[in-house]
Amino acid sequence: MTQSLLCFVVLLVTAHLALSYFPDEWEEDCKKESGYAGDIGDLNYTDPSSVPRPAKCYMACFMGKQQVMKPDGNIDFKYAKGLYSKVHKGDEKKIRMFHWIVDECAKEYKEYPDKCETAFYYVKCKRLKYDAYNQ
Numbered sequence: 639m640t641q642s643l644l645c646f647v648v649l650l651v652t653a654h655l656a657l658s659y660f661p662d663e664w665e666e667d668c669k670k671e672s673g674y675a676g677d678i679g680d681l682n683y684t685d686p687s688s689v690p691r692p693a694k695c696y697m698a699c700f701m702g703k704q705q706v707m708k709p710d711g712n713i714d715f716k717y718a719k720g721l722y723s724k725v726h727k728g729d730e731k732k733i734r735m736f737h738w739i740v741d742e743c744a745k746e747y748k749e750y751p752d753k754c755e756t757a758f759y760y761v762k763c764k765r766l767k768y769d770a771y772n773q
């Protein structure tokens with residue numbers, strides 16, 4: 639319990655650091671566009687049915703701005719890895735971990751009904767792989 643709680647806090651900090659790498663307006667723009675006002679760090683990723691649709695569309699919007707999601711709605715895994723190398727420049731251990739996570743999620747990639755579902759699948763996959771890696 640303590641360990642999973644710690645993991646969660648670490649993930650939030652990581653998410654926050656990564657977020658601060660990107661312009662604040664992206665977060666604001668995507669909140670407006672999707673109508674989602676919550677914090678995606680608070681979502682329960684092991685219970686997908688509990689995740690509101692606007693939260694998924696918020697993820698799609700943000701990933702679109704990062705260019706991790708291409709305009710056609712597909713995920714650019716190669717670009718995602720390059721981005722992790724930039725965001726965590728100088729921290730080889732973290733870069734190796736995130737590259738492994740992206741590769742694993744690329745392997746599990748399927749077709750999803752739309753951009754919002756695709757984005758949610760990817761974020762959920764990364765979150766679960768992160769937990770697995772850090773166990």
Ligand SMILES: *[C@@H]1O[C@H](CO)[C@@H](O)[C@H](O)[C@H]1NC(C)=O
Pocket residue numbers: 682683684685
């Ligand atoms: C998340 O969802 C799972 C599956 O429904 C549940 O077992 C777990 O208690 C939930 N966690 C939280 C923090 O609500």
